[in-house]
Amino acid sequence: MRKKQESSEYKVKGKRLECPICNHKRFYTKKTLMNTPGMTFFGLEWANKEANNYICENCGYVYWFLER
Numbered sequence: 046m047r048k049k050q051e052s053s054e055y056k057v058k059g060k061r062l063e064c065p066i067c068n069h070k071r072f073y074t075k076k077t078l079m080n081t082p083g084m085t086f087f088g089l090e091w092a093n094k095e096a097n098n099y100i101c102e103n104c105g106y107v108y109w110f111l112e113r
């Protein structure tokens with residue numbers, strides 16, 4: 046079951062987020078915890094960190110931003 050989510054425009058560090066693939070400017074967001082099984086190859090310092098995902102509404106390209 047997927048919840049319908051509104052896409053929106055986002056800014057990161059004062060710059061508008063734009064898809065590098067299709068130049069679309071509207072994204073969906075989701076948060077992913079980095080300590081899930083299968084993600085451990087990234088290294089221990091990633092454990093228990095949350096990542097913000099921005100998913101291009103148009104082509105599905107996914108940005109990953111780690112929260113510090």
Ligand SMILES: [Zn+2]
Nearest residue numbers: 064067101104
């Ligand atoms: Zn795109």
